[in-house]
Amino acid sequence: MRAVIAEDSLLLRIGVVKVLEAAGFEMCAQVADAEGLLAAVEEHRPDIAVVDVRMPPGFTDEGVRAALVIRRQYPRTAVLLLSQYVEERYAADLLATNTSGVGYLLKQRVADVEEFAEAVRRVAAGGTALDPQVVAQLLVRRHSDPLDRLTPREREVLELMAGGRSNSGIAAELVVSESAVAKHINSIFTKLDLPRADADHRRVLAVLRFLGVAAA
């Protein structure tokens, strides 16, 4: 798979490049700001762009804005945002446009090399990857809604679903059987009043409702 990276800290950029190259990605471009990123995406049309949130010149949310542009103009390019701290609104902004092919991780997760590479691969393939801290922070905003009806276990399952894990991934994480996970997920769909359409669509809807970024 082909990737570009936009990160203004040289040290971290080199680190991420090394991790991705070791994981078998072809690095088409390495840039240090949002403008360079958009130019690189235009030129290379990569499978994924790994983007720092804070970049020059303003050091606020240049990365998020560039990511939104990429998701709109180049739907085939997935975006994984890297951030020093959690700002769940960035994640919400990103998810509001499209729920596939997006990710939001803390920079420190890059250090867990294999998991990070796995997350990049998942996002590049059209999945999602949300940092556990983002998910926890989104939960804080929930006041009173159907989510309160979920059991703690079902919440855990939903959090992992939001993080982009598959049923088998969730089962491994919670150390339960896959059929138990499927049972939990069905219970979640019922409690959230999600229509009996195809399973994948319901999965996305559940996650969206969980993150509070879509009313559907």
Place this chain on the structure above:
Amino acid sequence: MQLTTWLRLVAGRPFRGAGHRTALVASGLPLHLAVVPLWLWLLGATAASARTPAAVAVTPLPVLLTLLVTPLLTAGQRRRYRALVGKDLPRPAVDGRSVVRRLTGRALWRHLCYHAVLGPLFAVLDLVVLAVWAAALVAASTYVWIWALPTQWRVTDLGYTTQAAYITVGGLALLVLGPRLTDALVRLEARAAEVLLGPSRTEKLARRVADLAESRAGVVDAADAERRRIERDLHDGAQQRLVALAVNLGLAKATLGDLPEEARKVLDEAHREAKEAITELNDLVRGLHPAVLEDRGLDAALSGVAARLPIPVRVAVDLPRRPSPTVEAVAYFVVSEALTNVVKHARASRADVTVERFGETLLVVVADDGAGGADLAAGGGTGLAGLAQRVASVDGTFSCRSPAGGPTVVTVELPCAP
């Protein structure tokens, strides 16, 4: 022994500069006496109006003139005060530019009181002091000029030898007294000028409070700016370096497959340490001044705090506009510290945070359903008492209600400009 040396021995320091001060006392005479003719005029006019009612029309004139000369006299007295004391007399707050404001303001009437009532009194005292000096000089130098007098007077009226000696001694005594009298009068005049021509006590206090409030706000802001600077430095430097280090260690772990068991252990250890260092540094930075607070405001920063706690916390921030960075920082630390206390001591199952704005007040409430019994005095500078201090540094109010058995409610009001 010379006369002046002898006088210095007897009288000491008061003689230094006595001439200068006496000259200043003399210079006060015209200023102090300026109002007297106006008073006499007023008295005359009033007396005349008692006899012929038509003369009443004249009586406002001296009063009006007095009001007109008052600022001039005040300016003169200020210059004299400066010469007397060596520094400027503090100016009272200006009552405004309009005539009505000035007439109804207090400053004018206090000035008038000084010039019209104390002025003539000081004039009398000035004259007394000058007379003492004159008498002292004349009497002390009797033997210098007595030769010039006709022999007749010298012998019959002044008694020549014995009486002239008494007069000289008396003059010397007055010479010793003179500088002390002058000093006392100078002090008295300076004091009266400070009280009536300077700012009133209330004004002085108000000015002092304003100065202190300004300098304190400066200190608080500077401390806050310093915290932000350290945060940025850490973010641009150490944090990035540590992440890069952890990434490299992670890569080494993942790619160097054929390592001896010992080396692998060391690598694992180093990788874990690096990640822990990142977490610790992140916590430290959050404690200083989290970047998210500066970038996105209270709502985002407080959600972050709540998300990291082991108990469910509801955060409701309702702010149409962001308060000043300093107030934001205080609110952030109040909430994060209060929540830390909840987790540490309250044995609570949940907590609620609300931040709202009512006019010029930012209201911050942190409530939990824990055991209560929180003690404001406990914990020294770090616990609730430390919070109260930080709130007080921006003129906020802090209250903590925590009956035994709970619940605990921490309420903080912070002033914020509209």
